[in-house]
Amino acid sequence: MDIHIGDTLQLKKPHPCGADRFLVMRVGMDFKLKCLRCGHEIFAPRRKIEKNIKQIFPVGKDEPNV
Numbered sequence: 001m002d003i004h005i006g007d008t009l010q011l012k013k014p015h016p017c018g019a020d021r022f023l024v025m026r027v028g029m030d031f032k033l034k035c036l037r038c039g040h041e042i043f044a045p046r047r048k049i050e051k052n053i054k055q056i057f058p059v060g061k062d063e064p065n066v
Contacts, residue, residue, distance in 0.1 A: 015037070022042075
């Protein structure tokens with residue numbers, strides 16, 4: 001998948017605060033994501049995140065890519 005720093009991801013499973021959108025802060029073997037509702041930052045393995053992506057909102061574009 002083509003995911004870059006600054007993209008917003010909508011995941012299938014929401015964060016405990018209820019939000020399902022996260023800002024990508026780091027990419028590599030792990031992703032560092034920031035919850036857009038409460039600001040909590042999480043590290044998760046790339047494989048787990050890519051499996052749970054519902055929609056990708058690239059930085060600077062209005063249309064989502066899947």
